Amino acid sequence: MKIYALVDCNSFFASCEKVFRPDWADKPVVVLSNNDGCVVARSAEAKPLVAMGTPWFRIKSIAEREGVIVRSTNFVLYGDMSRRVMETLGQWTADVEVYSIDEAFLDLSERFERQIGEGKPIGQSLAALGREIVKTVPQWTGIPVSVGFGPTKTLAKLANRIAKDRSDHLFGVMNRKVREKALRAFPIDKIWGVGRSLLPKFERLGLKTAWDLSRLDPLVVRREFSIVQERLVRELCGEVCYGKDAPERKNVQVSRSFGTMLTERADLEKALSAFAVRGARRLRRLDRAASSVCVSLRTNRFRPDLPQYTPCGVVGFYRPTADTVEILKGVLSAFRLIYKPRYAYKKAGVTLMNLIPAEVAVAQQYLFDGDPDPSFPLRTDAESRRQRMSLYRTVDYVNDASVSGIFFAAEGTDRPWAASSEYASPCWTTDLDRLPVVRAD
Numbered sequence: 348m349k350i351y352a353l354v355d356c357n358s359f360f361a362s363c364e365k366v367f368r369p370d371w372a373d374k375p376v377v378v379l380s381n382n383d384g385c386v387v388a389r390s391a392e393a394k395p396l397v398a399m400g401t402p403w404f405r406i407k408s409i410a411e412r413e414g415v416i417v418r419s420t421n422f423v424l425y426g427d428m429s430r431r432v433m434e435t436l437g438q439w440t441a442d443v444e445v446y447s448i449d450e451a452f453l454d455l456s457e458r459f460e461r462q463i464g465e466g467k468p469i470g471q472s473l474a475a476l477g478r479e480i481v482k483t484v485p486q487w488t489g490i491p492v493s494v495g496f497g498p499t500k501t502l503a504k505l506a507n508r509i510a511k512d513r514s515d516h517l518f519g520v521m522n523r524k525v526r527e528k529a530l531r532a533f534p535i536d537k538i539w540g541v542g543r544s545l546l547p548k549f550e551r552l553g554l555k556t557a558w559d560l561s562r563l564d565p566l567v568v569r570r571e572f573s574i575v576q577e578r579l580v581r582e583l584c585g586e587v588c589y590g591k592d593a594p595e596r597k598n599v600q601v602s603r604s605f606g607t608m609l610t611e612r613a614d615l616e617k618a619l620s621a622f623a624v625r626g627a628r629r630l631r632r633l634d635r636a637a638s639s640v641c642v643s644l645r646t647n648r649f650r651p652d653l654p655q656y657t658p659c660g661v662v663g664f665y666r667p668t669a670d671t672v673e674i675l676k677g678v679l680s681a682f683r684l685i686y687k688p689r690y691a692y693k694k695a696g697v698t699l700m701n702l703i704p705a706e707v708a709v710a711q712q713y714l715f716d717g718d719p720d721p722s723f724p725l726r727t728d729a730e731s732r733r734q735r736m737s738l739y740r741t742v743d744y745v746n747d748a749s750v751s752g753i754f755f756a757a758e759g760t761d762r763p764w765a766a767s768s769e770y771a772s773p774c775w776t777t778d779l780d781r782l783p784v785v786r787a788d
Contacts, residue, residue: 602696
């Protein structure tokens with residue numbers, strides 16, 4: 348029998364903003380998207396005042412009148428606070444699966460294996476553990492959490508959704524009677540994995556709750572929909588279908604909207620170079636290599652008075668690679684194929700495609716390697732590539748531990764493309780110059 352806990356941080360971005368500002372503890376806080384575009388996170392106090400996804404310019408006057416505190420996204424701060432939360436969760440089990448920046452699955456099966464084997468009830472033990480998690484994580488990190496327990500990941504996710512609306516931020520569906528009652532009251536559109544495209548199909552079948560969906564024959568669901576929906580039904584019935592192995596990623600994308608529209612070719616090249624470097628770093632973290640790269644540009648669709656142009660270009664690599672220099676060359680080559688002057692560009696993106704395991708890419712490289720060409724500026728022999736990858740790992744290590752870090756000359760020393768962040772908080776935990784100062788009078 349499996350026992351999963353889904354630990355989810357409450358209003359994570361807004362909670363991170365409050366950690367170092369105790370004077371904001373009971374005040375409404377909202378966090379804006381890139382370029383301060385729209386609301387992407389709200390504290391509990393802000394939810395009755397501001398709707399999620401609302402453009403900032405539409406509610407600016409309301410926020411000022413109601414005393415809503417506004418912050419720009421600060422992913423450096425959020426990423427470090429997330430790391431602290433995940434490390435804290437490791438004290439209860441070594442099997443912590445980080446699902447997103449603000450939530451993680453804990454496999455507690457081994458922890459309760461003896462108790463289950465002896466036929467002892469685990470309800471009180473789970474409740475005590477849940478209360479310990481809900482109490483300890485905020486004490487150690489400042490971030491409040493909710494905990495949901497279930498025999499499958501889907502049910503743990505469902506339990507967590509219910510826990511968020513409870514005063515104790517704790518709920519479990521390990522008990523069959525409790526599970527049935529919860530499923531009967533849980534709307535089908537709130538189920539993990541039921542998106543906008545799938546919901547109308549379920550509604551046409553008269554399915555309104557999680558209980559309705561769980562009563563379907565899984566084989567019929569597979570025939571009418573797909574194996575993904577079959578697994579969803581089985582998970583709702585308590586059958587484990589989602590293990591530790593996450594589906595392999597086929598692409599890695601880095602895209603951003605610019606703080607201001609760009610018209611100069613050099614500025615666009617700097618932005619795309621920065622995206623290429625970031626994408627290559629992600630590839631190495633995933634232990635993957637890319638077979639090709641797609642570069643996309645977009646003008647401002649909210650400015651119909653300006654000419655519109657949304658091109659994309661694809662360049663294939665001679666061999667799959669996670670080499671930053673090779674990826675930079677591919678990105679800039681694709682950019683030059685699609686760039687046209689006299690357009691004002693608002694967004695650009697780099698997508699590294701058709702990923703394969705790095706060890707497979709290395710094997711392919713050895714197979715097709717020829718003798719090194721001393722006159723070629725970027726040597727392609729196996730030993731040179733191995734030395735560059737060792738260098739990149741060192742650079743990645745330095746950049747992981749530093750805010751400023753090491754960058755490639757192609758990225759430039761200025762960032763004319765950077766997103767606007769008028770309301771950004773300091774990077775309290777990663778910048779020595781921004782460490783909070785405590786005074787005792």
